[in-house]
Amino acid sequence: MKSILILLTFFPFLIYGQDCDCESSFNWMKKTFEENDAGFQYIIDIKGEQAYAAHNEVYADKISEVSDLSECASIMNEWFKFFRKGHVYVDYLGESNSTSNEITEDDSRKKKEIYKLNDIEKFKKNLDQKEESNIEGIWQTSSYTIGIKREANTYIGFIIESEAEEWKKDEVKLKIFKEGESFSSIFYKRDGSPVExxxxALIGKNNLQLGNVFLSRVYPQMKDDASGSLYVRAMKTSSPFMERLNETTLYLRVPSFMADQQKDIDSVLLANRDKILSTENLILDIRYGTGGVDRAYSKLIPFLYTNPIRTVTPDHYSTPLNNQRMLDFSKNEGIAKLYNITFNEEERKEFKKQYDTLSQHIGEFVNLFESEIFVEKLDTVYEYPKNVAIVHNQNNGSSDEQFLLSAKQSTKVKLFGTTTHGVLDISNLNLVYSPCENFMLQYGLTKSRRIPEMTIDNIGIQPDYYITPEIPEYEWIPFVVDVLNEQ
Incomplete structure (x- = not known):
């Protein structure tokens, strides 16, 4: 079976009514989705036309009251939840040549709160008197040194030093709110916009996580264990890496299976091949993955392999709009030209062949592969690693889940973590612009033959070892190490 090409593709609607208000844009989105998405009719058959009509009636009322196009996009994305929670999305691109969202320096100054701490040295002395690790302290992230001081139930993070021109000393960069045993935060980005x-989480003693932002403690420095540092490195990296945890265990972090990561993944595996094939345990951490393409993880499979791996192939939904992607690829046009992707002659011939096949079956689901089930057989089963633990969480979906479906067929592999996101059954995304080119719709081109008997969408893949909430995420890897050692 040829590897499934998962690319985001666009096809502008240039001949269409040019009304750009929310209602017209919503109607365009709805019609395009109904006529082209591979999962649309599947859900209608399950939930029924009456439920769909009632759903549309509710959203017609909502849309009629909206004039702000950004809010319009949010309502469209709510509308999609009737069908599934992923692999379908509308993005508002903004008005062309619009400067209404630009923030001038004066506007940025006005929006920022000031917290002035006159005596930093006194603040440090007070910190020295605290015996336990605490959120209060002096922290660093990217271009900023930030002091964090508690005021009642709020921790205020103020700029001490800034390398960014947009932020000045004493301006409030973040706030952390404590309600009982729960915390929440606001972190202001470079342009002043808030991220809630x-x-x-205080990770160990010297690292603080606020959503996707990580801060490292500058003062007072405290003796810490290695697990916190490994977690921060793993969550911050955009590239794969491997390190040895102990004599019997290797740790491999793979943050993404996107196509541009394949070369880096392959390089790490090649550089560490001898270590992997002589070490008893391998921990593969894919938490917070991005999805991507199946071929990005192809070189991982031999290290996990014990027996033939069965993969159910998908069916492509044939429509003129969907098929245009194949034709564009066969000519190195469309997104191939836009993103400077060049297919060789053999690939272009294959795309043209697929286009011709699909064009003969408009309105039908077509299997473009040689069989409904692809079985991957390898010649070698390696003695080491003997145990492979794959760590995942609720943010893993799409190609991450396809990888897990393949990997878990190995007798070496156990899954650790929480249930995955559940966005795989309707896959292979297409991208189209709205008539005014201020909205972009992504939807699915293929439907898996696994469903409904083995549904992943809105359900996810469950781990073999569920890691319960009382174990902080930065301690997941030590937990996995303990389980492997017990074996």
């Missing part, structure tokens, strides 16, 4: 998060 319910994820606030």
């Amino acid at each position: 998060s319910e994820k606030v």
Whole structure:
């Protein structure tokens, strides 16, 4: 079976009514989705036309009251929840040549709160008297040194030093709110826009996580264990890496299976091949993955392999709009030209062949592969690693889940973590612009033959070892190490 090409593709609607208000844009989105998405009719058959009509009636009322196009996009994305929670999305691109969202320096100054701490040295002395690790302290992240001081139930983070021109000394960069045993935060980005998060965690003693932002303690420095540092490194990296945890265990972090990561993944595996094939345990951490393409993880499979791996192939939904992607690829046009992707002659011939096949079956689901089930057989089963633990969480979906479906067929592999996101059954995304080119719709081109008997969408893949909430995420890897050692 040829590897499934998962690319985001666009096809502008240039011949269409040019009304750009919310209602017209919503109607365009709805019609395009109904006529082209591979999962649309599947859900209608399950939930029924009456439920769909009632759903549309509710959203017609909502849309009629909206004039702000950004809010319009949010309502469209709510509308999609009737069908599934992923692999379908509308993005508002903004008005062309619009400067209404630009923030001038004066506007940025006005929006920022000031917290002036006159005596930093006195603040440090007070910190020295605290015996336990605390959120209060002096922290660093990217271009900023930030002091964090508690005022009642709020921790205020103020700029001490800034390398960014947009932020000045004493301006409030973040706030952390404590309600009972729960925390929440606001972190202000470079342009002053707030990012709210319910994820606030003191990782060990010297690292603080606010959503996707990590801060490292500058003062007072405290003796810490290695697990916190490894977690921060793993969550911050955009590239794969491997390190040895102990004599019997290797740790491999793979943050993404996107196509541009394949070369880096392959390089790490090649550089560490001898270590992997002589070490008893391998921990593969894919938490917070991005999805991507199946071929990005192809070189991982031999290290996990014990027996033939069965993969159910998808069916492509044939419509003129969907098929245009194949034709564009066969000519190195469309997104291939836009993103400077060049297919060779053999690939272009294959795309043209697929286009011709699909064009003969408009309105039908077509299997473009040689069989409904692809079985991957390898010649070698390696003695080491003997145990492979794959760590995942609720943010893993799409190609991450396809990888897990393949990997878990190995007798070496156990899954650790929480249930995955559940966005795989309707896959292979297409991107189209609205008539005014201020909205972009992504939807699915293929439907898996696994469903409904083995549904992943809105359900996810469950781990073999569920890691319960009382174990902080930065301690997941030590937990996995303990389980492997017990074996």
